[in-house]
Amino acid sequence: MKRRKITKIKIKLNKKSKDIIKSFFLLLLVVSGFEITLLILEKGEILPEPYDYGAYQDIPFKFNEAQSLFSQNPDKIKIAILGDSRPRCGIDPHYIDEYFDNKTITYNLGIRGINFKVHYFMLEYLVLNRLHPDIILWDIQQFDFIYSERDEDIMSLPIVGYHIIGYTPRIYRYRSLFTPSFLNLTADANAIKTRLSKEYERGYFQWEYTNYTSPYSSMTVVQVDINIDASYKEAFFKSVNALENSGTPYLVLQGPYDCIRYENDEALSQFGLVQNQYWIDMNGNEDLMDETFYYNPLHLCHEGAEKYTQFICEALDDRNMVPKK
């Protein structure tokens, strides 16, 4: 009977090759260790969101939704609406898309209660560097210069991050090497997500008319007495610079108020920076005086939003910012 020979394959490696294998093994070990540690920290909910959004949980929620919407519609012209609570309930993204025969895909990133520091944060770090819209509608108002204590935290984090290592303090991809980037920016709890997804339709918050009656019968000019902090002017100035340097077409809007034209000399002089052909001023516009357009003196209801959005669409059309229908 023949005995089967068992051949042993011996691979001879010199010291250099052995060292290479060992160093790559160590590399694999360290990177995997890093990944597993992050995974454990995340599962244990020990790893916090790098930014403390504080009261602004809408930011990560809306950002995620906008990013997902834009990536699902790569061939459409992506329009992002940026601003505070007034565009949030005053500009209807669906109306814009219908107006332009659905060649566009619009998302409303309006966040209530934000001021220019948060505008700048969103514009510079989220919208321009991560969302990459084709057109930006930036809705601003004089009250966006008002100081708010709660914004200090949200602004200090990115600025500290930026100052230390000079990169976009986007949400660090520390969750996992294999986590898709759109999952990096997440709202804290599922409950918040569920609430917000019910609240918004493409970021637009729809307010129905609730028998609001205007205290004014004709257009009234109201002088706003606010002291503008230099850091807010800086944030506004930086936002304008970021927008211009990005090369992304934009339209700066100042939305309407019910029968009121608010004025603050210092704020208006700052607005001089953006008063060019891409500036639409509806502050005190008489076509939007009807009280049925408003939910309260500062905010439009759905009917008013449609009218205001129509003006915006016409302005976009006049400036050929969106291809002709």
Add this chain to the structure above:
Amino acid sequence: MKLYLFDWLFLLYSGVALGIYWSLNRHTRAQNAFLFSASLVFIGLINIYWMLLVLSSSIFNYYMVYSINNAEEAKLRKNLLLLSISTNAIMLGLFKFLDFSCTGGISLCFLLPIGISYYTFQAISCSVDIYKTRERETKRKIPHFIDFAIFMVFYPKIYAGPIERGAHFITQISKKKKMSISKAGSAIQLIILGYFLKKVIADIVGYTIKGFYNAPQDYSSFDAYLMICLYSVQIYADFSGLIDVVRGVSMLFGFDLVENFQHPYLSTNIQDFWRKWHMSLSSWVRDYLYIPLGGNRKGVKRTYLNLIIVMFIVGLWHGISINFIIWGLLHGFYMAIFRELNKRKKNHDEVQVKKLPHFLRKALFWFLTFNMVTFAWIFFRSSSLNVSFSVFQTIFSFKSMKYVSDSLSYLYVLIFFGSIITIFDIAQMKQKRPDFISRAHWIVRGLILAFLVIATVLFQFEINEPAIYEGF
């Protein structure tokens, strides 16, 4: 199709190509034929016309090389050489002009074909080398067309060179390829390092200075100076990172490409800088322009003129733009002035700085060289001459700082990334090799590589910014 070098598609394509390439290792001819096809397909995926252009250029240049080698009469050989050089130069000049006309508002608008600046220079060098050899000896063996074509179209180096010489590259093509663990390890190390340099350092620094060149007048003088220093860091990290990836991928295919950088920013004079910066281009212009023009053999004035002419052409090689021309001329003047000062120093040996201690003298010369290079980059980076002047105006108007916090952040970025680059360069200088990581103890090497991978994953930009030298 956009296929940037720092894109996962490039890595995927290379992975598949490497798999097939090494499976054909027993048959060198088949392996080379595959590499040639893979390179053409790659270029064709980006732009089919660019593929046809590089293919025609390869056929034409192969025919030229073949004819020069076979021509019996010296006059005919010379004419063929002139035809080869002029055709390549005209083709390069024409596309550069058409590219320039795009920005100049003229309707003749073409995209600059990928790698044209690199492969036309390679083709010229090949014809000249064959001609020179033929002048000395009888006919030499001409490589197979496929081997020559790989020299022209090899896809990892089509993006940004380095500019190879036939004698160095073609001889590697016909040989049977061998791969070892240490070679593959060095290649992967280079790729990791290249990605870190580009995706972390160059992109972050590039982002920091992005706004500056759009509106330099909005910045203080100190900020403007920091910005131009940051650009020096960006272009070096960007270009050397690019070359590291190219060399790493080529090494995986079994090719050793020439080095392009040897810690250039540690140079203490401008001549030394050009010996260490974009070495494949600087050695090319030395061998095929400076020396044929007479080099330093035709008197002092002619030497200076030659230096200026050569650097003028280096400027033009980057593109037909007044900014590139000024950048090139400026370096030409730097070189001429350095030569003159060096000559005087040798003649009189009484330079005042000699009284300084050695270390201080070195530091002073380093500072001067770095600043000369950095100020010249202003022309290279600016989109127009007006922007360049505006940058100079901002720096020398001594405008006070606008936002101290911003200035500090720029300074941090410069110190942080400048230090990383300097540490890498010192390590490279000490080890006398670009893949300096290979010499470290395996634990140190493993930890450095892990740091580079984690840092790249954490801090890389999501925007796929093409590398600066991918545009030439």
